[in-house]
Each structure stands twice: as structure tokens, then as C-alpha cells.
Amino acid sequence: MNRRIALSAVVFAAMWFGSIPGNAQTTAPPDSVALEARVREIAATIRCPVCLNLSIADSPSELARDMRDVIREHLKRGETEAQVKAFFEARYGEWVDMKPKAHGFNLLVWLLPGVLVLAGGGLIVLLVRRWIGNSAATATAASAGTPSDEDRHRVQDELARGELD
Template sequence: MRTILAAMLFLLALALPGHAALDPAEMLEDPAAEARARAISKELRCMVCQNQSIDDSDAELARDLRAVVRDRIRAGDSDEEVFDFVVERYGDFVLMTPPFTPATWLLWLAPGLVLIIGGGVALLVLRRARGRAETRLTPEEEARLAALTGPETADRG
């Protein structure tokens, strides 16, 4: 039983999200500046991984971007200036949350449009199905159905 529990804990530890191992030489001396650098790094997308921030990525490019962020902070840039510098070099794609601009309208509005269109299609399908369910047979059709199915089913209706 203990072996199973140990194996489960080991597998659970493997499933936990990994974080990029920061090289101690990469870290800033000032804890407040390092906290700023980490916060900024969490908002920048790794261009290699694309679904991870540069703070979580072990890719070489992510390491380089973390160094750029720390260099800009050492140079005295504000958070906004650091973001502007990185966006100027890599474009809006580098931001984990892109801005709401004409270039990204489709990105931001597509989920809502899909829901609206899907809801409209669902309503049309339901209305058509309800319309079909309310269809009644004419007396001629009922007589023909009774003739085809036999007299025993005519009594059930």
C-alpha cells in the first residue's frame, strides 16, 4: 500500500507545473527589482513555446528575453517602458494578453461571435424540429396508413 501511495505522490509531483530554473547570475540583487522582473516576465509570451510565459519557459529565447527585461530594469526603465521596448522588437504577439486594437479585434471578439452564431443555429434547428413534430396527417393519409399497417393498429391511435 505504501508503495502505491509513494508512486502516486511521485506521479503527482511530475504533474505539477514546472518553472524555469533561473540562473542565480540571471537574478537581480535588489529583491524589489527582481519581483518586478518576474512580474513582467509572467506577462511576456515565449516566442518558442507560445503557450508559456518567459518566466515559465526553459527555451534559450526565453532566457534571453528574461535577461533583456532585467537589463532594462537595471537601466531604470519603468514597467511600461520595458513592455514598450519588448513589443517594439517582437510585436504584440509577445504579450500574453494582447491589446484591444483593430488588428486584434477578431481575436477578442471571435469567441462571442461563435457563441452568438452557434446559438442562432441552435434556435433555427429547434424551431424546425418543433415545426416537424406538429405536422398532422390528413384524413386521406390516415386512411392509407391504416390500410398499410392493418386494422389492429387503427384501434391504438
């Protein structure tokens, strides 16, 4: 019995002490996890210079990977997101920002969709009103073409006369 308890204690100790280094290797410190989340968050707002409209968070290119490293280094130095983005804009231009700033020519990007929606809405209203107008006119024209009682009687009379003839 004692041997069994001693053996269990040894196995337990081996598992316990054996698990510590393993855990240390596989679980990243919370700071590192938070840093990587920040890197990814900022990288998602920066356009990859060598890809077709991909952010450097999504691009598999080497340059995107190296740019993510630059973001990491700047964040480690205590820079803010605005400072990191300013660094890339100073080198690659405003183009590198996935979300263009709403000023100057860029305003078109922000205003044009609204203008187009309004114009489209106006066009729909105009067309619907025109269709409704056309339908009413057709109905009026149709009602204008309904024979009066007098005409109906006249036709009936003429038909009757024709039958008699």
C-alpha cells in the same frame, strides 16, 4: 551547576551567532523578492521567441532566461511595466505580447469568439424551433389519421358482416 550554565551559554551563543550568516544567505531581502515577483509577472505577458506559445516566464530556453534578465535590469532602472513591454515590442513586434491589443486585425481575436457564440446560439434556437415545428406537424398528422367514430363503426360492421359470411 555553574559549569553546566556556562556550557549552555556557550552552546546558545554558538547557535545564535552561527545562525546569523546562514539566515543572511538563505533569506532574500524583501526588495529582491518583490523584484523577482515583478519580473515573473511581466515575463508571463511576453511570448518566448523560440518556443511554441510559451511565455518567457514558463520557457526553459536560454533566450527566455536572458530576456528575464533584461526585464530585471530595466525594472532596476526604474522603468514601468509598460516601458518594459514597449522595449520588447519595439524589437520583436506586437507578436511578442501574449495578450494581443484589441485594435485592427487583432479585433478579430476579441470579437470572433462572441460572434461565434451568438451564431451558435442562434443556430440552436433555429434548430430547436424547427424540431418543435416538426413534432407539432407530426402530432397533427397523427391526429389527422385517427379514425372517426363513424369509420370505426363502419369497420366493425364490415368485420361483423365478414364473420357472418
